[in-house]
Amino acid sequence: MDFLNNLFLPPSATHLHLVKYMILLVYFIHIPFISLLFGGLFYSLYFRVLTVIEKKDFYLDVSRDFADILIFRKSAGIFLGVLPLIILTLIEGQVFYDAPIQIVSFMIYTTILVAVGISLAYFYQSTFRMSGVGFLLQLFSGGFALIFLIIAYYIFWAASALVLDPGRWFIITQVWELLYSWNAVARFLHFVTASFAVAGVALLFFFFNWKEFQQEADPEYAFYMRKVGGGIALAFTLLQPIFIFWNLATMPNVALSAPVYALSILVLILMFFISMTLYLLLRDHRVKLGTNAFMLFIFTFLVMIVNDHVARESATQNQTQVLVTRAEEVQGKLKAEREAQMASAEQPDVQLGEKIYNEQCSTCHQFDKRVVGPAYNSVLSQYSDKREELVKFVRNPYKINPDYPPMPNLGLTDHQAQSVIAYLYKHFEEEKNKK
Amino acid sequence: MKRRIMPLVLSAYFVLFIIFVVLLAYFWNRDSKTPVQPINFSHQIHVSKVGLQCTFCHDKVDKSTFAGIPPVQKCMSCHKNVKTESPEIQKLTRYWEEKKPVPWKRVYSFKIQNYVYFSHKRHIKAGLDCSKCHGEVKLMPQMKRVRQLEMGWCVSCHKANMAPTDCVTCHK
Numbered sequence: 001m002d003f004l005n006n007l008f009l010p011p012s013a014t015h016l017h018l019v020k021y022m023i024l025l026v027y028f029i030h031i032p033f034i035s036l037l038f039g040g041l042f043y044s045l046y047f048r049v050l051t052v053i054e055k056k057d058f059y060l061d062v063s064r065d066f067a068d069i070l071i072f073r074k075s076a077g078i079f080l081g082v083l084p085l086i087i088l089t090l091i092e093g094q095v096f097y098d099a100p101i102q103i104v105s106f107m108i109y110t111t112i113l114v115a116v117g118i119s120l121a122y123f124y125q126s127t128f129r130m131s132g133v134g135f136l137l138q139l140f141s142g143g144f145a146l147i148f149l150i151i152a153y154y155i156f157w158a159a160s161a162l163v164l165d166p167g168r169w170f171i172i173t174q175v176w177e178l179l180y181s182w183n184a185v186a187r188f189l190h191f192v193t194a195s196f197a198v199a200g201v202a203l204l205f206f207f208f209n210w211k212e213f214q215q216e217a218d219p220e221y222a223f224y225m226r227k228v229g230g231g232i233a234l235a236f237t238l239l240q241p242i243f244i245f246w247n248l249a250t251m252p253n254v255a256l257s258a259p260v261y262a263l264s265i266l267v268l269i270l271m272f273f274i275s276m277t278l279y280l281l282l283r284d285h286r287v288k289l290g291t292n293a294f295m296l297f298i299f300t301f302l303v304m305i306v307n308d309h310v311a312r313e314s315a316t317q318n319q320t321q322v323l324v325t326r327a328e329e330v331q332g333k334l335k336a337e338r339e340a341q342m343a344s345a346e347q348p349d350v351q352l353g354e355k356i357y358n359e360q361c362s363t364c365h366q367f368d369k370r371v372v373g374p375a376y377n378s379v380l381s382q383y384s385d386k387r388e389e390l391v392k393f394v395r396n397p398y399k400i401n402p403d404y405p406p407m408p409n410l411g412l413t414d415h416q417a418q419s420v421i422a423y424l425y426k427h428f429e430e431e432k433n434k435k
Numbered sequence: 436m437k438r439r440i441m442p443l444v445l446s447a448y449f450v451l452f453i454i455f456v457v458l459l460a461y462f463w464n465r466d467s468k469t470p471v472q473p474i475n476f477s478h479q480i481h482v483s484k485v486g487l488q489c490t491f492c493h494d495k496v497d498k499s500t501f502a503g504i505p506p507v508q509k510c511m512s513c514h515k516n517v518k519t520e521s522p523e524i525q526k527l528t529r530y531w532e533e534k535k536p537v538p539w540k541r542v543y544s545f546k547i548q549n550y551v552y553f554s555h556k557r558h559i560k561a562g563l564d565c566s567k568c569h570g571e572v573k574l575m576p577q578m579k580r581v582r583q584l585e586m587g588w589c590v591s592c593h594k595a596n597m598a599p600t601d602c603v604t605c606h607k
Contacts (some may be wrong), residue, residue, distance in 0.1 A: 007547060049587040056564050161487070165568070166581065167582040167583070167588055168588065168591065169594075169596045170595070171588075171592055172566070172587045175565070240449070241449065241452035242452075244452070245456060245457070248459055249459060252583065253463070253580075254581055254582075256463055261459070261460035261463070263493055264456050265456055265457070267451055268449055268452055268453050268456065269453070271449065271451035272445065274444070275445055275449075276442065276445060279441060279442070279445060281442075283438070317569050318571045318574065318581060321571060322574065323485070325574060360485075360486065363485060363517060364513065364516075364517065370516070371516040371517065372512070372513045372515075372516050373515055386463070396459060405509075405512035405513060406491075408485070408486055408487050408488065409486070409488070410486045411486060
């Protein structure tokens, strides 16, 4: 998939800074939405199966409400589900420009699978409003939607685990190679359990705050929904610390930093408050606490996303520096090309020579005294009639005088070397004439 | 009674995990944190600005098992005259005058150093770029460890590059 890299241009430093904030924004939009959809779809399907096993229509209502409340509308699927992933693919292409990581292809696989999964989820949701739809059609559409989303988000979280480990970038080239990572497993299971928890909390929030549901529901049904929403939310919230710890313990050292640990502790504290709120809700039948738990959960999601971003920034520091240096080089090259166009390409450019002298040569050489290398005044007089030899030496230095250390190769072009020599002789002759 | 116990159990559960994370942070990366060097040497200046090749200082890297740290003499061949006013170069000069090596702190090592045979020469001869194991050193003002050099990582790179994966390749 090397051709994918050719679709992107190397980003400038400012552009890079901006797109990194865009990644945060895209995660803020996408992750809470997809967690609700994923959790909602799973519960809806679970209760749909229970309807057939237990032969109770009561569960069919629960299944329909999960699908109606948490899968949202189709426009949300496009704008909060698929579109952010397309934007993220384009951003990753910029951030990992020319890096030996196949992130763009992994993101494309994810986007395609998510698009199919979300479409099937909306079809599954619509089957509740269709008449004469059989159980099998619902099972297949919902089941396949769930399978597509599971595969998509395993690739997504495994790719995000790979980003945190630059040492493995060039090793992992195929999508199935992503599977062998404990950190990927930890991140995926963290996502799944967090989705199940947030879906339970969201059920409490939307069911007991939206009038259309409240009016329809009888007290027994409302009691059951509170018990189910609160119960699953509390159970899966209590699983979160395990995956937070597992993720930290398997995260590559290069991604870890004091802020990552501090934010993880903050997430644990927030999770504690969420679980206490949910416990009080279940114990005292205070459904209004569902709103508090939902708000707290959304805030916790944001903190988790920021935490992941901090780890990512730490791990990709080197890649960022490479891109910034590259952008500066490209800019410098363009500037040099413009300058070269202005000056004659054949004629040595004394001004360019002076610039190179000041930036590179003067570290080791001066005209009138020895620094690291010999004084120019002593060398230039010997080469007055054979300047081309001096140009060749500057381009490919070798040891001539054992009294001096070897001169490093500065990687100058022929024109640059000619320009330096032209400047040196110009300066040398001017000084000689003054005397 | 149950009304009081559950909040306590929940608190204890989360406090336990907070303690786990604190312990993890305390023991995190202890053997691979960036060491404080006796002289603040910048690879960025020497490679990116001055234009030195890695082999200019680490001249044993393609000839020996170890890459080698340049002797003070090598540093002084330039720094007798370059940047002599810098406090860091003055530190270097003192080592030179006292005829002592600079006590550089090791940045890269294997966790079980005595059980791993690693040859720089073989990897360089195979055409491996230094940055594969050491990261973009030319951009590092301070040398830091960017790879953990764990066995799984070495093996996956060997597999990807069709290099031998027999135990005796690394464990003599």
